[in-house]
C-alpha cells in the first residue's frame with residue numbers, strides 16, 4: 001500500500017474484521033499502548049465491530065496524560081518568573097496544575113510561547129540573550145531525539161540561557177509494570193508504532209517471553225490497527241508470544257540508530273513517576289551530568305513541589321486498562337474537555353477525551 005486512503009479502505013477493513021472474528025474462540029484482553037491508537041479505535045468504532053470475546057483496553061501511551069502534576073506545577077512556577085521565556089508544544093498549555101495552567105500564566109503576563117520544534121526554543125534563546133529560555137521536554141521515546149538534540153545544539157553553541165524541564169518516559173518499562181501488577185488483565189499488546197520506529201523491536205522480546213504475551217508493533221490508521229489485532233489474536237489462539245511488526249512501512253528491527261545515539265549522549269535512564277500509576281523503575285530519561293547546566297529543575301531550584309490529585313479522577317485505573325472512561329463518576333459531569341479534572345480528559349490523545357468526543361457513554 002502506498003497512500004494513506006488505502007489504510008482506511010472499508011472493503012479491506014470488513015475483510016480483516018471477518019478474519020479476526022472467525023479466528024477468535026475465547027475471551028482475550030488486548031491493550032493498545034498509544035493514545036493515537038485509542039482515538040483511531042474509538043473514532044472508527046473498531047471496538048464495536050469485533051467479536052464480543054475481544055476486549056480492547058486503553059494504555060498509558062499519552063505523554064500529556066502521564067506527566068505528573070508536580071511537573072506541571074514546576075513548569076508553572078518557572079514560567080511565572082519575569083526573566084523567563086517558557087516554551088512548550090501546545091498540548092501542554094491547557095493541562096491543569098494544582099491551581100492553574102500555563103495558559104493562565106500567559107494571560108497573567110508570563111512569556112509562554114508555543115513552539116513546533118525544540119530547536120525553535122534554542123533559536124529563541126539565541127535571539128534573547130538577556131532572558132532564560134526554558135523548553136518543556138515531555139514525551140516518549142518519539143520526542144526524545146529532538147529534545148536531546150536541542151540540548152546538544154545549545155551546548156555546542158555555548159548558550160548559557162537555554163534549559164529544559166524534562167519529564168521523559170519510556171514505554172517498555174511501563175508495559176512490564178502493568179504485566180507484573182497483581183491486577184493485570186492485559187494478554188496482548190499493540191505496541192506504539194512511532195516509539196518502535198525510534199527504538200526498534202528488540203527490547204520487547206524479553207518482555208513477550210517473560211510474561212508470555214504477544215506484542216505487535218502497530219500503526220495508527222484503521223487498517224493498521226485491525227491488522228495488529230489480527231496478528232495478536234492469531235498468536236493468542238495459537239499460544240504464541242512473539243514480537244511481530246505490523247507497521248512495516250516505518251519500523252525496523254533495530255530502529256533509528258542515530259536517533260538512539262543522540263538520546264543516549266544527552267539523557268540517561270532514571271526512575272520516573274507516571275501520573276495515575278506511580279513511580280516505575282528505570283522508566284524515564286533525565287539529563288546526564290555532562291549537560292546538567294541545561295537542567296531547568298536544577299537551574300530554578302524547583303525540586304520539592306508536592307501535589308494532590310482530584311479525589312474524583314480514576315485516570316490511573318484507566319491508564320492501566322482496569323476501567324473505561326465512562327465508568328468514572330465525573331465523566332461528562334464535573335469533568336469535560338472545557339473543565340478537565342484529569343489529564344486523560346485534557347489531552348487530545350487522552351482516552352477520556354476520545355470517549356467524550358465520540359460520545360461513548362457506555
Ligand code: SF4
Nearest residue numbers: 313314328335342352
Ligand atoms: S473523566 Fe475526568 S475525572 Fe474521570 S478519569 Fe477521566 S480525566 Fe479523570
